[in-house]
Amino acid sequence: MKIAIILGTRPEIIKMSPIIRELDKRGLDYFILHTGQHYDYEMDGKLFKDLELARPKYNLKTGSSEYRKQIGLMIRKIYQLLKKESPDYVIVQGDTNTVLAGALAANKLGIKICHHEAGLRSHDLTMLEETNRIITDHISDLLFAPTEDAMKNLVDENLGGKDKTFLTGNTIVDALFDNAELARKKGKMLKELKIKKGGYILVTAHRAENVDDSKRLGGILEGLKLIGSHLKIPVIFPMHPRTANSVKKFGLKIPFGVRVIKPLGYLDFLQLESSAKLIITDSGGLQEEACILKIPCVTVRDNTERPETIMAGVNVLAGTDPERIFDCCRSILKKKKKWSNPYGDGRAGKRIIDIFISRHEKIT
16 A cells, blocks of 8 residues: 655645654555645745654645646646556645645546545635635545534535545644644743743734735734734734735735734744634634634634634634724633534544555455
């Protein structure tokens, strides 16, 4: 059995790390193909070092470009390498352009596709990520659903079945359990930024529908201005390169009280995340991590494919209206923390590889 791990972004590397470690532990044959969708050192190269993972065998260095061009370039390059390596399985994770391109290339070659984090739905087809995950689910051979809600979505789309669809939990829990203590020991950002646990708000924004739209990005920044002036809490904003470019392009101003810093390595960011008073984000992964870490979260989007975080009470959708962002922050900070983790027990990586081995033995 030979396995190709296809990834391309920081969240994929983090969520694939428990699977990679499980493959290493069992001495299974695999290789990592990195599309280079995230190409900043802190969001790519340093992450492999921080997580003590072997560097990818291939890095396509596709970088950032228009959706259709990036997908086309990735498919062509991935197809060539998969044809050369001839793996039995391809594993993809999530809903990025890398995921769709990897799945389509494997499908064309008749290689079995396994999708971790299958079944997530925002029910908003204007989101490119929604298209990516739906197509990937429908052409995959094994679907690993992280939650009961994701399983229900797959069943509703006639993708259920005991030999195809499995409830495994999410490997983000495995990754957090593995690395939270390491981040506390090695992380240096609280000291460097001269901030204290529970004494600041952490912000991220990177999604195309937000940062490529001057009105929506401006609304987020104006919301941060209201938060800084009324809540009197420091706001720390590790800014994604794409976001920084858009701020400059649109002539927007960083509000007083918002401290923009460069993108961080995983362990430094995890320390900031786990010690924050509140997280404001448009990231799907951070919604999950906030829920697991029990940190209040305000999501600057109009919908989410992580409804479990809303139901748990740890997350609220604010959109990008400044007043709404401020009101959501103020109200969620007043809530009592009585939240449960819907994403599993931290053994998802083991379950996924157990399923791989079991299915492969049945086929062969």
